[in-house]
Amino acid sequence: MALIKINHVSIRSISATVPQQIHYTKDYEYISEQERNLFIKNTGIEQRRVAPSHITAADLCYHSALQTIDILQWDKNSIDALIFVTQSPDYFIPASSIILQHKLELSKDTIAFDINLGCSGYVYGLYVVGSLLQSGQIKRAILLAGDKSTLSTCYKDKSTYPLFGDAGSATALEYVAKAPPIFFHLQSDSSGEDAIKIPHGGSRYHIQPDTFDEVEIEPGIIRSKRHLQLLGADIFNFTLREVAPNANKLFHFSDIEKEKIDYFVFHQANHFMNESVRKKMKLPPEKVPYSIHKFGNTSSASIPLTIVTELKNQLNAPHTLMLSGFGVGFSWASCVFHVNNMLVNHLIEIH
Numbered sequence: 001m002a003l004i005k006i007n008h009v010s011i012r013s014i015s016a017t018v019p020q021q022i023h024y025t026k027d028y029e030y031i032s033e034q035e036r037n038l039f040i041k042n043t044g045i046e047q048r049r050v051a052p053s054h055i056t057a058a059d060l061c062y063h064s065a066l067q068t069i070d071i072l073q074w075d076k077n078s079i080d081a082l083i084f085v086t087q088s089p090d091y092f093i094p095a096s097s098i099i100l101q102h103k104l105e106l107s108k109d110t111i112a113f114d115i116n117l118g119c120s121g122y123v124y125g126l127y128v129v130g131s132l133l134q135s136g137q138i139k140r141a142i143l144l145a146g147d148k149s150t151l152s153t154c155y156k157d158k159s160t161y162p163l164f165g166d167a168g169s170a171t172a173l174e175y176v177a178k179a180p181p182i183f184f185h186l187q188s189d190s191s192g193e194d195a196i197k198i199p200h201g202g203s204r205y206h207i208q209p210d211t212f213d214e215v216e217i218e219p220g221i222i223r224s225k226r227h228l229q230l231l232g233a234d235i236f237n238f239t240l241r242e243v244a245p246n247a248n249k250l251f252h253f254s255d256i257e258k259e260k261i262d263y264f265v266f267h268q269a270n271h272f273m274n275e276s277v278r279k280k281m282k283l284p285p286e287k288v289p290y291s292i293h294k295f296g297n298t299s300s301a302s303i304p305l306t307i308v309t310e311l312k313n314q315l316n317a318p319h320t321l322m323l324s325g326f327g328v329g330f331s332w333a334s335c336v337f338h339v340n341n342m343l344v345n346h347l348i349e350i351h
Contacts, residue, residue, distance in 0.1 A: 002184070002186040002187060003185050003249065003250065003253040004127065004183070005182070005184075005254075006184065008133070008134050008136065008175055009174070009176070010173065010176040010179040011173055011337065011339060011342055012072060012172040012173065012174050012342060013071055013072050013171070014304050014307055014308055014344050014345065015064040015065070015068040016064055016170075016305045016308040016309070016345075016347055016348065017067075017146075017167065017168045017348040017349070018049040018166065018167045018168075018347065019050060019060070019166055019349070020350065020351040021049065021052060021351065022049060022050075023048050024046065024047045025039060025047065025048075025162050026040075026046075030161070031158050031220060035220075039158075042270070043162075043270050044270070044290065044292045044293045045162060045163065045296045045297075046293045047295075047296075048162070048164065048165035048166075048295060049298075050166060051150065051166040055166075055350065056148055057086050057090075057096075057147050058089070058096040058100055059168070060146050060148075060350070061086075061144040061170060062100055062168075063168070064168050064169050064170035065082075065104055066104070068142065069104070071343055072172055072343070074140060076104065076107070077106075078139065078140050079106050079142060080110060080132075080139060080140055081111040081140075081141035082100060082104070082110055082112045082141070083097060083111075083113060083115060083125060083143050083144065084100065084112075084144040084145075084146075085117055085122065085125040085143070085144065085145040085300045086116075086144075086147055087116055087117070087147055087299065087300070088148040088149065095113055095114040097112040097114050098112045098113075100144065111132070111138070111141075117300065117328075117331060118299045118300055118327055119196075119269065119300070119328050119332075120267070120325035120326055120327060120328075120331040120332050120333045121145055121300035122300050122301070122302075122303045122323065123184070123186070123303070123324070123325045123333035123334060124325070124331070125143045125145055125171075125300075126173075126323075127186060127335070129141045129173050130173065130182055130184075133173055136177070138175070139175045140172070140175070141173050141174075142170055142171070142172055142173075143173065144168065144171075145169045145171070146168025146169055146300060147166065147168075147298065147301060149165070149297070149298070150165065150166050152198055152226075152228040153227060154223040154227040156214065156221075157217075157220075157227060158220040160227070163230075163270075163296055164297050165295045166298065167295060167305045169304035169305060169308070181254075182335055182337040183335060183336045183337070184250075184333065184334070185249055185334050186333040187246055187331070187332050188329050188330065188331045189242075189329070189330045190329065193329070194229075194231065194234075195234040195238065195330065196228070196231075196235065196329075197228070197229050198229070199225045199229065200226050207226075210225065211224065211225050211226050212226055213225075235273075235327065238326075238330050239277060239326055240273075240277065240280065242330070242332055243266075243326050243334075244277060246333070246334050247324060250322075250334050250336055256320065260320055261287065261320050261321070261322045262319040263314070263319065263321050264281075264321075265288075265303050265306050265307055266278075266288065266303075266323075267302050267326055267327060268291055268292035268295070268297055268302040268303075269292075269297055270292070270297070271290065271292055274288075274290070274292075289311055290310070291306040291310050294309070295309075299327075303325060307344060308345065308346075309347055315342060317340075318338065318339065320336065320337070320338050321336070322335070322336045
């Protein structure tokens with residue numbers, strides 16, 4: 001069971017970047033006005049940020065990284081690792097993290113690699129970076145988490161197109177001998193691999209004659225095999241089955257009572273689904289912030305984006321946070337930690 005404690009690691013700063021371009025759900029003309037209103041009611045998504053063709057997830061994370069390095073006044077040569085969690089890299093090869101290492105003018109001694117994870121990726125990324133830091137052999141690291149999910153959706157697929165937005169983030173972590181521990185519970189189950197999937201484009205099924213043929217799956221859902229597919233009922237059932245038990249085991253392992261948590265920041269998947277989890281866990285609504293109404297589902301960036309936009313003014317004093325990411329894979333993870341003097345920076349918008 002992947003219940004893990006990370007020692008000697010402090011989360012110093014969080015930044016997030018979104019495109020300026022806003023797409024409003026009310027303007028999605030592929031479905032009727034009644035369907036649009038029902039979609040907003042169920043998902044909570046009123047608008048999303050959509051990156052133009054020349055902006056990638058790496059670009060969004062680049063601006064976040066610049067901001068957090070500047071705010072902390074870190075010497076770039078002191079940054080020992082740059083880890084990028086994304087499912088929309090610039091290229092198959094090379095890794096986007098290595099491109100960003102050079103673009104950010106970091107030292108050639110910087111460890112840089114990508115992690116292919118989506119909805120749970122931010123929490124997994126914190127664990128990976130924390131593991132690198134806790135021995136004290138490296139002192140500073142930046143975790144990037146971001147996706148350009150809109151690139152993979154079809155306008156004629158009402159199950160995916162109005163759900164996703166684009167965003168990137170940067171989180172600075174540092175070795176601090178007396179930092180309080182960070183507790184993690186990490187899980188996965190590939191029996192759910194088809195629930196959130198792009199069937200073609202990888203090495204299993206590369207580009208084929210029918211890859212880009214758009215097929216009607218059911219009324220209102222038309223897509224190609226290069227587009228993202230979602231099996232909504234499977235995702236909902238998985239989320240209700242797994243997220244609360246994962247968190248409850250973490251409370252027990254960490255010896256931190258649920259009532260002592262100041263904020264629970266969930267992956268922004270779907271308002272109705274997240275509310276179902278909140279009620280199952282018996283959490284007060286004022287402790288569960290939402291950003292999905294403004295940004296949609298932003299995959300790996302959704303947790304840091306929610307912290308930046310919804311909790312910036314609330315984290316000036318010491319707090320205890322629980323983060324929970326869940327989705328594609330299936331993969332899900334939660335972590336609990338104390339913050340003190342963590343810098344939450346203003347949201348960056350680029351065009």
